[in-house]
Amino acid sequence: MAGPTRDLAELELAELESALAPLDIEPYRAKQIYRWVHRHAVTDWGQMTDLSQRHREALANTFTISTPRVTARSRSSDGTTKFLLELADGRRIEAVYIPDSPAHTLCVSTQVGCAMQCTFCLTAKMGLERHLTAGEIVGHVRVLRSELQLLEQPINIVLMGMGEPLHNYKATMQALRMITCTHGAAVSPRRITLSTVGILPALSHLANESIMPNLAISLHGTTEEQRTLLLPINRRYPLSALLAACRTFPVKRRNRITFEYVLIRNVNDSPADARRLAGLLAGFRAKVNVIPLNAAPGIPYERPTAEQIDRFGRLLAEHHVIVSVRKSRGQDIRAACGQLVLESDRASPGQQLASFINPTVTANQVTEP
Ligand code: SAH
Numbered sequence: 001m002a003g004p005t006r007d008l009a010e011l012e013l014a015e016l017e018s019a020l021a022p023l024d025i026e027p028y029r030a031k032q033i034y035r036w037v038h039r040h041a042v043t044d045w046g047q048m049t050d051l052s053q054r055h056r057e058a059l060a061n062t063f064t065i066s067t068p069r070v071t072a073r074s075r076s077s078d079g080t081t082k083f084l085l086e087l088a089d090g091r092r093i094e095a096v097y098i099p100d101s102p103a104h105t106l107c108v109s110t111q112v113g114c115a116m117q118c119t120f121c122l123t124a125k126m127g128l129e130r131h132l133t134a135g136e137i138v139g140h141v142r143v144l145r146s147e148l149q150l151l152e153q154p155i156n157i158v159l160m161g162m163g164e165p166l167h168n169y170k171a172t173m174q175a176l177r178m179i180t181c182t183h184g185a186a187v188s189p190r191r192i193t194l195s196t197v198g199i200l201p202a203l204s205h206l207a208n209e210s211i212m213p214n215l216a217i218s219l220h221g222t223t224e225e226q227r228t229l230l231l232p233i234n235r236r237y238p239l240s241a242l243l244a245a246c247r248t249f250p251v252k253r254r255n256r257i258t259f260e261y262v263l264i265r266n267v268n269d270s271p272a273d274a275r276r277l278a279g280l281l282a283g284f285r286a287k288v289n290v291i292p293l294n295a296a297p298g299i300p301y302e303r304p305t306a307e308q309i310d311r312f313g314r315l316l317a318e319h320h321v322i323v324s325v326r327k328s329r330g331q332d333i334r335a336a337c338g339q340l341v342l343e344s345d346r347a348s349p350g351q352q353l354a355s356f357i358n359p360t361v362t363a364n365q366v367t368e369p
Helices: 013-023 029-039 053-062 134-147 165-180 200-206 224-230 239-248 271-281 306-318
Strands: 069-075 081-086 092-098 104-107 111-113 128-131 155-159 192-196 214-218 257-263 286-292 323-325
Touching (some): 013 053, 128 165, 155 165, 165 192, 200 239, 257 306, 271 286, 271 306, 286 306
Parallel strands (some): 192 214, 257 286, 286 323
Antiparallel strands (some): 081 092, 092 104
């Protein structure tokens, strides 16, 4: 006899309701099941104690619930923990847990690898292996919440792991609907940040979505030429058009678009860059997150010195930009932005610092406009 074939992990609540009809299970049971799976991370039918034996059997005969499997974890001395997870087809992704207060943050992947080819990013070197499904995106959040005993706690989610979320738009948006569903993990969209290079057609779809995460834009350059050098996608979706799209993006009241700016020595870290950046963002409800480059073997750039980083931040602040500099965390594991690449896939594992990153705002670098 053929085993169960349909993957419940991929279903939104309404889809699950419809899928129960042929089994003669009442639609409201979908909420119970959804709560077990997505809120309590229970995937064993036997533990779903408010369902009858008949229901559990029918469900077990119909559905699998695929769940990414944690195969390795490395914990930094500051608690930042990188997880390696294996998917049903054996491919692997990484995700990062960043302890913080009041809420902890999970840094989540949307693709296996990435197609964007940013020249300073280690994940880019993998190329794109494939998109994640919505169930895999939701699934690795679920597994981490469970492993870290965070099921009952508020968490922040940043789509800043492997991959470009807007290049995998449909699955990413489905995942956000599932993660925010009140019968599931019920994560508030205000606690979710989507980081993107700015794939403009997808960005304009996002502007019309009912579930609106916070938006972070990987800017990294202040001229077309400089940005194209760092993000080849800038040829297709240039800085000028990206900024125009950001101007009309519906930012919620009292909220701001975050512009991420990877600071690279002698590439984009001059006082003129800081002034140009401030000029580009004048009139925006924006904040800038300066990310000092996480250097790595194979990446042809260097991290600026602490003084240079500080000077850049101060200059932005002097020009009335709200700025935070990501502070180093997780010095002893490779968990930082752009460093999510599978060890075994790397030609030279090397020994570089992994500095994660906490959007901490230092008082002397912040000024309200
Ligand atoms: N594809 C999304 C998410 C990528 S990771 C995006 O590009 O926005 C999140 C951030 O880390 C991005 O701003 C990315 O540019 C940055 N990043 C990538 N490699 C980095 C590196 N080596 N050092 C510092 N930041 C890096």
